[in-house]
Amino acid sequence: MPRVYFDNAATTPISEVALQAFIEQSRQVGNPSSLHTYGRTARKDLEEAREKLAELIGAHSTEVIFTGSGTEANNLAIKGIYWQRKSEDSRKKVIVISGFEHHAVLDPANWLVEFDGAEIVQIPVSRDGFIDLEKLAAILVDRKDEIALVSVMHSNNEVGSIQPIKEISALAKRFDVPVHTDAVQSFGKTPLNFKDLEVFAMTLSAHKIGGPVGVGALVLKKGVDITPILHGGGQERDIRSGTLNAAGIVSFVAASQSAIRDLTTNAQKVESLRAKLISAIQEQIPDATLNGVMQGEVLPGIANISFPNTESDSLLVLFDAEGIACSTGSACSAGVQEASHVLLAMGRTEKEARASLRFSLGTTNTEADIEYLRTCIKRVIERARAAYSVSQ
Ligand SMILES: Cc1ncc(COP(=O)(O)O)c(C=O)c1O
Known part of the structure; x- marks a missing residue:
C-alpha cells in the first residue's frame, strides 16, 4: 500500500541539508x-547562522532570539510584551488577538x-478566514490606552x-501599540520580511520547513525590552536564558536557506498540487x-475540506488505514475531541467543523500522491458516512 503524507503543516520531513x-x-x-x-568556535558557527537567518527575513542579527520552539517564542512574545507594557503602565491589560490564533498564542493569552488580570479582545474573522480590519480599528480607538499588544x-x-x-x-502604529505575528506557517512558504511588516515581534519555527523539531526564534525589534519568561544564564539579550542549541540552530538555518532559495519554485509546485487535490476531491x-479561499492570499499547501455527514475523527482513521496521513486541524489539539476553534471562528457550525479535514502538502509530495487519494477517497467517505448515520 502506498503511504502518502499530507500533514506537512504539523511537521515536515527533515531535509538532507538540515540533517547533515x-x-x-x-x-x-x-x-x-x-x-x-x-x-x-561554537559561538562563531552560531553567530554566522544568526546572521544568515536575519538576512533571509529582513532583520538585523541582534533581532533574532533563538528559542526551543515556535510555542516558546509565542509564549515569550505574549507574556513578555504584556508584562513589559503593564509594568510601564498598569492600565495596559488588554490583549487583542484574532479569533483563530494557534493554541500557542491563545493559551498564553488565556x-x-x-x-494576571488580563482581558482578551478578539478581532472577528470572516467566513473566508481573514480578520476584520475595520473591527480592529474600532477596538484600537475604543481601548487604545489599555491595549498591551495586538497578536495576529x-x-x-x-x-x-x-x-x-x-x-x-x-x-x-497610530496608537503606539506593538504588534506580534506568529509566522510559523508562512516562513519559507510565502515571502516574509520583518522590516517590511513593521511588526514588533515575529515567531518562527524550524520543523515546518524541513528543519529539526525543538528550534524556533522570536524576531524582536532592536533596542526594545520585554520581560523574560526563562531566567538563568542571560543568553539571547537576557531575554531567553538557556544554553544555545548550536546544532539545532545551524540546522534550522540550513533548512531556511534552502527553503528561501527555492521558495518560488516550491510554492508553484505545491500550489499546483493543491489545486489538483481540491479538484480530485470535488470530482x-x-x-x-473548501474552507478558506481557493487562491490569492492563501498558503500554497493547505486545503481544509468539509465532507458533509461525516465525523473528522473517523475520516482520519479511515484515511490512515488507506496509508494517507492528514489532520483534523492543529496537531497540538489533535486527539482532543473538539470542533476546530478556527472553523467555528470562521462561522461554521459545530457539525460542519466536525466534518472537516486538513490536507497540508509540502515539497516532498507528488502527483502520484494525489492520484492515489483519488482512487480511495470515495470508499473512505462512504464508510465514514455509514459510520456517521449509525451514530446519529
Ligand atoms: C501557527 C503555529 N504557531 C505555532 C506553532 C507551534 O510551533 P512549535 O511546534 O515549534 O512549537 C504551530 C505548530 O503547529 C503553528 O502551526
Whole structure:
C-alpha cells in the first residue's frame, strides 16, 4: 500500500541539508557561551547562522532570539510584551488577538486572563478566514490606552489564509501599540520580511520547513525590552536564558536557506498540487466544500475540506488505514475531541467543523500522491458516512 503524507503543516520531513548540518555541528563540543577555543568556535558557527537567518527575513542579527520552539517564542512574545507594557503602565491589560490564533498564542493569552488580570479582545474573522480590519480599528480607538499588544498570525495553520499584517501594523502604529505575528506557517512558504511588516515581534519555527523539531526564534525589534519568561544564564539579550542549541540552530538555518532559495519554485509546485487535490476531491465527492479561499492570499499547501455527514475523527482513521496521513486541524489539539476553534471562528457550525479535514502538502509530495487519494477517497467517505448515520 502506498503511504502518502499530507500533514506537512504539523511537521515536515527533515531535509538532507538540515540533517547533515545537524550531524556535523553535533560532532563539535563547546558551549557557545564558554570562553575557550571550543566555545568560541561554537559561538562563531552560531553567530554566522544568526546572521544568515536575519538576512533571509529582513532583520538585523541582534533581532533574532533563538528559542526551543515556535510555542516558546509565542509564549515569550505574549507574556513578555504584556508584562513589559503593564509594568510601564498598569492600565495596559488588554490583549487583542484574532479569533483563530494557534493554541500557542491563545493559551498564553488565556493564562494571563486567569492568573494576571488580563482581558482578551478578539478581532472577528470572516467566513473566508481573514480578520476584520475595520473591527480592529474600532477596538484600537475604543481601548487604545489599555491595549498591551495586538497578536495576529501571519497565516492560519488550518485554512492557510494569509492575514494583512502590514495593514495591522500601520493601524496599531497610530496608537503606539506593538504588534506580534506568529509566522510559523508562512516562513519559507510565502515571502516574509520583518522590516517590511513593521511588526514588533515575529515567531518562527524550524520543523515546518524541513528543519529539526525543538528550534524556533522570536524576531524582536532592536533596542526594545520585554520581560523574560526563562531566567538563568542571560543568553539571547537576557531575554531567553538557556544554553544555545548550536546544532539545532545551524540546522534550522540550513533548512531556511534552502527553503528561501527555492521558495518560488516550491510554492508553484505545491500550489499546483493543491489545486489538483481540491479538484480530485470535488470530482469524487461533489458536496465537499473548501474552507478558506481557493487562491490569492492563501498558503500554497493547505486545503481544509468539509465532507458533509461525516465525523473528522473517523475520516482520519479511515484515511490512515488507506496509508494517507492528514489532520483534523492543529496537531497540538489533535486527539482532543473538539470542533476546530478556527472553523467555528470562521462561522461554521459545530457539525460542519466536525466534518472537516486538513490536507497540508509540502515539497516532498507528488502527483502520484494525489492520484492515489483519488482512487480511495470515495470508499473512505462512504464508510465514514455509514459510520456517521449509525451514530446519529
Ligand atoms: C501557527 C503555529 N504557531 C505555532 C506553532 C507551534 O510551533 P512549535 O511546534 O515549534 O512549537 C504551530 C505548530 O503547529 C503553528 O502551526
